[in-house]
Amino acid sequence: MKALANISLFILILLILPEDGFLGNHRYETCKDDDKEQWNEILWVAHKDHYYVCKIGYVNGNVNLGWTLDLHYDSHTKIADVESSILSVTILNTANVNAFIKGESYGVSNARLASEVFTFSDPGSSLNAYSVQDVDLAGDNYYLVINFGHRNTFEREDVDAKPAYYDIFKGWRGDDTYISSTVDIDYYNSNLQATS
Amino acid sequence: MSTPSSFSLCYCRNVLYFREGWNYLLELYFWILIGALLLVSLTIYFARPPPSNTNKYNYDTLEGQMRNSLGYESPHIVDKEKNQNEVKNKEPEEKITKDEIIKIQKRRWALGFVILGSSFTMFGAFLLFVSIYDFTNFLGSCMMYVGIISLFKGVNIELQKDGNLNSFFSSVFFILIFFINFLLLTDLLNVIGNSPWSVRSSVGKLGDLTLVYLLPYVIWKLVPTFDNVEKSYEDRFFYLKIRNAILFSIFNYTLLILTSLEFMLMPILNQYLSSGFQISLYLVMYSITINLFGYRNEVNSVNDFLDLFESSSDKNSEEVEK
Numbered sequence: 001m002k003a004l005a006n007i008s009l010f011i012l013i014l015l016i017l018p019e020d021g022f023l024g025n026h027r028y029e030t031c032k033d034d035d036k037e038q039w040n041e042i043l044w045v046a047h048k049d050h051y052y053v054c055k056i057g058y059v060n061g062n063v064n065l066g067w068t069l070d071l072h073y074d075s076h077t078k079i080a081d082v083e084s085s086i087l088s089v090t091i092l093n094t095a096n097v098n099a100f101i102k103g104e105s106y107g108v109s110n111a112r113l114a115s116e117v118f119t120f121s122d123p124g125s126s127l128n129a130y131s132v133q134d135v136d137l138a139g140d141n142y143y144l145v146i147n148f149g150h151r152n153t154f155e156r157e158d159v160d161a162k163p164a165y166y167d168i169f170k171g172w173r174g175d176d177t178y179i180s181s182t183v184d185i186d187y188y189n190s191n192l193q194a195t196s
Numbered sequence: 197m198s199t200p201s202s203f204s205l206c207y208c209r210n211v212l213y214f215r216e217g218w219n220y221l222l223e224l225y226f227w228i229l230i231g232a233l234l235l236v237s238l239t240i241y242f243a244r245p246p247p248s249n250t251n252k253y254n255y256d257t258l259e260g261q262m263r264n265s266l267g268y269e270s271p272h273i274v275d276k277e278k279n280q281n282e283v284k285n286k287e288p289e290e291k292i293t294k295d296e297i298i299k300i301q302k303r304r305w306a307l308g309f310v311i312l313g314s315s316f317t318m319f320g321a322f323l324l325f326v327s328i329y330d331f332t333n334f335l336g337s338c339m340m341y342v343g344i345i346s347l348f349k350g351v352n353i354e355l356q357k358d359g360n361l362n363s364f365f366s367s368v369f370f371i372l373i374f375f376i377n378f379l380l381l382t383d384l385l386n387v388i389g390n391s392p393w394s395v396r397s398s399v400g401k402l403g404d405l406t407l408v409y410l411l412p413y414v415i416w417k418l419v420p421t422f423d424n425v426e427k428s429y430e431d432r433f434f435y436l437k438i439r440n441a442i443l444f445s446i447f448n449y450t451l452l453i454l455t456s457l458e459f460m461l462m463p464i465l466n467q468y469l470s471s472g473f474q475i476s477l478y479l480v481m482y483s484i485t486i487n488l489f490g491y492r493n494e495v496n497s498v499n500d501f502l503d504l505f506e507s508s509s510d511k512n513s514e515e516v517e518k
Contacts (some may be wrong), residue, residue, distance in 0.1 A: 003488060006438070019470075025448060026456035027470050033393040042278045057392030058467045059472050092460060096465070141463050142392070185395055 028055040031144050034068060034184035044082055044177040050162045051150040053143050054181070060139030062188035065091065065113070066131025067144055073177040076184065082177060088147040089130075093140040100151060103159035110135055134188050144183055162173060226387055229338050230407070233345065234414065247449055302353055309350030316343030334385075341380045348373055349415050367443070368414045377412045382464055389464035393471075401471070407477075408468050436483040448473040 019027045031054040032038035042052045067089065073079050091113055092100060099106035108114035112135050150159055320339030322330055352369060381388050388404050396404070452473055455466035 006484045006488050009438070010481060011478050013477055015483075017474075019474075026452055027473065030470075033395045035395065054394075055470070056394045057396070058389050058464050059392050094456065094463065098457065139463060141466055183394060185392055187391070 010070050028053045030054065032179070034066070034182040035186075038172060039180040039182050042179045042181060044148075044179060046132045047148050048085055048147070049149045051101070051148055052146040052181075053101075053130050054183075056091070056142040056144060056183055056185060058139065059137045059142050059185065060135050062134055064131065064133050064186045064188060065135050065137075066129065066184040066186075067091070068129040068182050068184075069146075070128070070180045071177075072153075072180065082179070086146060086147050086179075087149060087152065088145075090145050090147070092145050093138075093142075095140075097143045097145060100145060100147075101159075101162075103151070103157055105156045106151075107154055109140070110137055110157075119173065130186065144181065146179070146181070147162070226334075226338060226385065229342055230411070232341060306350045306354040309346045309353065313343045313346030313348075313350055316340070316346060318343075337384050341385055343417055344379065344380060348376065352416060363413065364415075370412065371447070373416050374412045377415070378408060378465060381407055393467050404468065405471060405475070408465075409472060435486060436479060438480065438483045438487055441476065441480040441483040445473065445476040448476045 001177050016022045018024070019029060028098055029040060040054055062121055069086075069089065071079060090108055092106070093109045096106045096109060112132055150162070151157065218435055294348075316339045319345055320336045320341075323336030323339065327336060352373075355365075355369070388407060395399070448469055451460070451465065452469040454460045455462050455469060
């Protein structure tokens, strides 16, 4: 009987273990670093109409900040559909990420980030890559947020909650289209040391 | 506006290289201190007498043995009832004496840690107050860190001396050590949280998690014991109770939610909690596996393997006594 209870607990932990499974709230993937030439792979089918969040980590001070997205699509999916599904790519702090997910009004905490990063299908911007030099960020955790249709405005709106287990079913529909993302972040002072 | 000369640029470059090297030196110094603290803890842990030597070092029984060989009464005329009464009278005395010895030894350790902690804290604070150099400031901070942690370790030993610390208060004490350690590492020493988690190297991540989680655990868990009681399977270092692993997971998840929803404004701590929770889930799985497959003696190959080492060390100690 004790063994049965242990095995049941083992199976329960297996379900809790993935970051998008049970108890997935506030557990985000860590963003991969461009300097290490690593990429996060975001399956488009799994996040379509919702959002993707990865955690950059705690930043406090002047930084050079950037991100890169690459689309990888198969023959079944039109690239235009994928591109048009991405409504915004923003870097948000903890409070704004929570507001973004809940459907409350949110914004970008830094004026330079707000003016220079890709937001809501700006016709003058390119999706592939952005970088901003010498941004002064207040001490907080920052996240790369890709909006696939979860939010249409910065104002308060009704949103559909992202279902649990959404990510577990990835790839079942035979659509291998994915977006790879990477972030580049360097403290401004360390960069100065390296280039002087 | 004048342009900088080649000399000033070269000087700036040298200064920057020096500052970079200086930071590495400070970090190295910090790790040496942590290593020293760990070494002291491990020394205490392994300094305990081996369990099999209990009877040989039990001086309380020597009196009885000597009386048998030198006594005036022959063994066959000793009254049974008298013997039983003697045993009854002796038992509580022996127990009290043994406990008292253990208490005195533990108190010495506690006192040692408190004195060491107080002097380190005082001297570190003095250095911080009077010094103007980076190195002495960092040295003072390190000394204060080691001192405060030693004080807590001393208090921990003192509290566990009488065995009155139940599991609830013990857990509360661990949480206290966890937060004190974290605040000292971030606010006093400034050795963690300096770079985002995503750009930290694997070794750096491992080092940070060691400082945040393993160090307070070691401070909390490793206290000197002198009980000379044979170690059970559950006392082995690799054994982890499922209950403890689950409590650790709940602790991490609760903190993760509290810091993510900003009920607790500790963004640096939040950075480590996702990984901490993930690790604690793996620990739950590990503890389940150990309990499922490792507990029964007939299949406990790890247990037998460790016994080989213990029996050889016991043999060595026996030879030394002879």
